[in-house]
Amino acid sequence: xxxxxxxxxxxxxxxxxxxxxxxxxxxxxxxxxxxxxxxxxxxxxxxxxxxxxxxxxxxxxxxxxxxxxxxxxxxxxxxxxxxxxxxxxxxxxxxxxxxxxxxxxxxxxxxxxxxxxxxxxxxxxxxxxxxxxxxxxxxxxxxxxxxxxxxxxxxxxxxxxxxxxxxxxxxxxxxxxxxxxxxxxxxxxxxxxxxxxxxxxxxxxxxxxxx
Amino acid sequence: xxxxxxxxxxxxxxxxxxxxxxxxxxxxxxxxxxxxxxxxxxxxxxxxxxxxxxxxxxxxxxxxxxxxxxxxxxxxxxxxxxxxxxxxxxxxxxxxxxxxxxxxxxxxxxxxxxxxxxxxxxxxxxxxxxxxxxxxxxxxxxxxxxxxxxxxxxxxxxxxxxxxxxxxxxxxxxxxxxxxxxxxxxxxxxxxxxxxxxxxxxxxxxxxxxxxxxxxxxxxxxxxxxxxxxxxxxxxxxxxxxxxxxxxxxxxxxxxxxxxxxxxxxxxxxxxxxxxxxxxxxxxxxxxxxxxxxxxxxxxxxxxxxxxxxxxxxxxxxxxxxxxxxxxxxxxxxxxxxxxxxxxxxxxxxxxxxxxxxxxxxxxxxxxxxxxxxxxxxxxxxxxxxxxxxxxxxxxxxxxxxxxxxxxxxxxxxxxxxxxxxxxxxxxxxxxxxxxxxxxxxxxxxxxxxxxxxxxxxxxxxxxxxxxxxxxxxxxxxxxxxxxxxx
Numbered sequence: 001x002x003x004x005x006x007x008x009x010x011x012x013x014x015x016x017x018x019x020x021x022x023x024x025x026x027x028x029x030x031x032x033x034x035x036x037x038x039x040x041x042x043x044x045x046x047x048x049x050x051x052x053x054x055x056x057x058x059x060x061x062x063x064x065x066x067x068x069x070x071x072x073x074x075x076x077x078x079x080x081x082x083x084x085x086x087x088x089x090x091x092x093x094x095x096x097x098x099x100x101x102x103x104x105x106x107x108x109x110x111x112x113x114x115x116x117x118x119x120x121x122x123x124x125x126x127x128x129x130x131x132x133x134x135x136x137x138x139x140x141x142x143x144x145x146x147x148x149x150x151x152x153x154x155x156x157x158x159x160x161x162x163x164x165x166x167x168x169x170x171x172x173x174x175x176x177x178x179x180x181x182x183x184x185x186x187x188x189x190x191x192x193x194x195x196x197x198x199x200x201x202x203x204x205x206x207x208x209x210x211x
Numbered sequence: 212x213x214x215x216x217x218x219x220x221x222x223x224x225x226x227x228x229x230x231x232x233x234x235x236x237x238x239x240x241x242x243x244x245x246x247x248x249x250x251x252x253x254x255x256x257x258x259x260x261x262x263x264x265x266x267x268x269x270x271x272x273x274x275x276x277x278x279x280x281x282x283x284x285x286x287x288x289x290x291x292x293x294x295x296x297x298x299x300x301x302x303x304x305x306x307x308x309x310x311x312x313x314x315x316x317x318x319x320x321x322x323x324x325x326x327x328x329x330x331x332x333x334x335x336x337x338x339x340x341x342x343x344x345x346x347x348x349x350x351x352x353x354x355x356x357x358x359x360x361x362x363x364x365x366x367x368x369x370x371x372x373x374x375x376x377x378x379x380x381x382x383x384x385x386x387x388x389x390x391x392x393x394x395x396x397x398x399x400x401x402x403x404x405x406x407x408x409x410x411x412x413x414x415x416x417x418x419x420x421x422x423x424x425x426x427x428x429x430x431x432x433x434x435x436x437x438x439x440x441x442x443x444x445x446x447x448x449x450x451x452x453x454x455x456x457x458x459x460x461x462x463x464x465x466x467x468x469x470x471x472x473x474x475x476x477x478x479x480x481x482x483x484x485x486x487x488x489x490x491x492x493x494x495x496x497x498x499x500x501x502x503x504x505x506x507x508x509x510x511x512x513x514x515x516x517x518x519x520x521x522x523x524x525x526x527x528x529x530x531x532x533x534x535x536x537x538x539x540x541x542x543x544x545x546x547x548x549x550x551x552x553x554x555x556x557x558x559x560x561x562x563x564x565x566x567x568x569x570x571x572x573x574x575x576x577x578x579x580x581x582x583x584x585x586x587x588x589x590x591x592x593x594x595x596x597x598x599x600x601x602x603x604x605x606x607x608x609x610x611x612x613x614x615x616x617x618x619x620x621x622x623x624x625x626x627x628x629x630x631x632x633x634x635x636x637x638x639x640x641x642x643x644x645x646x647x648x649x650x651x652x653x654x655x656x657x658x659x660x661x662x663x664x665x666x667x668x669x670x671x672x673x674x675x676x677x678x679x680x681x682x683x684x685x686x687x688x689x690x691x692x693x694x695x696x697x698x
Binding site: 059060063065129131132133 | 254640643645646648649650652653656
């Protein structure tokens with residue numbers, strides 16, 4: 001059991017350092033359960049990192065209006081975009097001969113976010129002991145984390161769906177467009193629901209007051 | 212939009228509080244307990260502040276013993292406290308001595324054996340030698356009289372290759388620097404101020420405003436034909452609305468722009484105003500679309516680089532320190548003491564302020580409250596480099612107004628100078644001053660590392676040794692586990 005835990009901990013690091021082999025393993029070799037647990041763990045850690053970042057980052061890199069800090073929203077900002085991305089990507093790749101199943105897409109996306117945790121988390125504490133002159137290092141690291149994640153997302157998508165690089169880039173762009181569509185549809189849906197609810201409640205009011 | 216509305220609402224509230232404050236205050240200077248002013252926090256929230264100045268006296272022409280004033284337009288106070296008041300409608304200059312007693316009236320001068328008068332003069336200035344310079348707008352000339360009232364110089368019809376043929380010189384405001392150069396703000400001139408040498412010759416324009424235009428207008432202009440374009444209004448820089456000069460010879464000027472409406476010009480005409488405050492030093496940062504932005508009509512530079520601007524549309528006088536931090540605001544439009552109808556000029560009389568109302572022809576005297584005095588003194592001590600005193604005064608200031616965020620930075624700087632880095636970091640944080648914080652943090656970090664060098668090094672060495680021993684132990688226990696790990 002101890003052995004298994006140890007390996008499970010090393011596995012995400014292996015994936016982000018050797019993405020081509022790692023994602024192949026993720027799709028064909030590893031157990032689904034382990035993938036799912038690790039994916040959710042990474043998402044939770046990312047949300048936690050973001051929350052801690054707004055609260056505890058050093059003063060020289062973190063000017064945040066106290067009233068705007070909202071931990072629940074930080075969680076939503078992590079989970080919702082990931083779900084949107086996965087659903088949009090799955091919907092498109094199913095039509096476009098992608099070999100990835102939804103669980104593969106989800107796991108590959110979550111693993112791709114691991115560098116954000118690995119790099120940002122130590123910087124929360126390190127940023128408290130830097131001066132303004134050292135802030136460029138902070139900015140550089142955070143940019144590296146973002147680029148690394150983007151690269152992993154790209155490799156993950158390519159491996160999971162067995163696409164060519166150009167097709168992957170095309171799919172990523174299409175996925176972003178599809179996410180926009182989904183956001184629009186969601187807004188439409190919610191505002192319609194709102195209208196219906198208010199319509200029904202007004203009718204009820206009208207009847208109750210006249211009856 | 213919603214945010215704007217909310218701001219406006221809070222503004223109205225403050226304005227209401229202001230009205231209440233002045234009416235309750237009863238015009239006694241030193242009534243610090245009356246809340247009545249506001250300030251802006253780092254995040255742009257409007258926070259309440261105690262009044263720094265309160266109106267104590269209202270002086271009409273009859274009170275001065277000179278008959279009613281008619282559209283007075285400018286005001287100048289000399290270093291020894293003489294007040295020169297330009298009564299434009301009556302074409303005369305009133306000179307007031309101590310206690311606002313009328314000392315003399317200047318309404319004419321002798322030129323080539325004939326007595327000449329002024330015609331609707333708009334601006335005046337008094338040099339250190341008590342020479343009176345009047346922008347005699349109606350006669351299109353600038354008149355310079357010596358301290359006895361004798362004519363010294365008349366500047367009219369300037370000629371130069373820079374000036375267009377048939378240029379009509381209508382001076383509106385004027386200042387003179389220590390080298391006796393004269394800077395004239397003339398109506399209809401878009402190239403900046405007109406600079407005249409001490410002999411009265413036009414030398415050059417200085418400090419033209421930048422051209423601002425609407426992107427939509429630009430698009431239309433691009434789409435139009437040449438013939439259409441020649442019919443359109445040209446994009447020209449905005450005109451200045453007023454100017455003042457400080458002890459070091461820098462010009463402070465206001466113009467009618469929405470942004471960059473306050474400028475500090477050096478001898479080359481470059482803007483060197485420091486804008487290190489939380490917001491640009493240009494009056495209210497929130498306003499409704501109907502009211503529009505501040506309409507700045509006068510600027511007054513005091514000692515220690517403090518300067519005040521007068522917003523005629525809301526009748527408020529805003530004061531900033533040399534770094535551009537917003538210190539305090541007072542005034543308003545209304546019918547009560549301390550409020551105006553059409554304020555046109557502001558000047559300092561020692562610690563006090565004089566504000567001239569053009570429509571009512573009255574002079575309002577504002578005196579400092581204890582809060583205002585303390586804050587002024589704090590800014591002055593800091594400017595002088597007297598850290599001890601600045602620290603004391605800033606401390607007293609924040610006791611009276613905990614919302615004054617830049618004061619914490621002043622305390623932080625004093626503590627930094629005294630070597631109390633840890634404490635100064637806390638103060639810099641309070642005033643959201645990242646630069647100051649970083650500066651004291653660097654010193655603090657150095658101090659901590661130096662004083663705990665032995666401990667830190669021992670811990671590092673102990674950890675390294677511990678790790679080496681641990682690895683040896685693992686190896687000795689058997690390679691099986693390590694091999695499994697690496698697979």
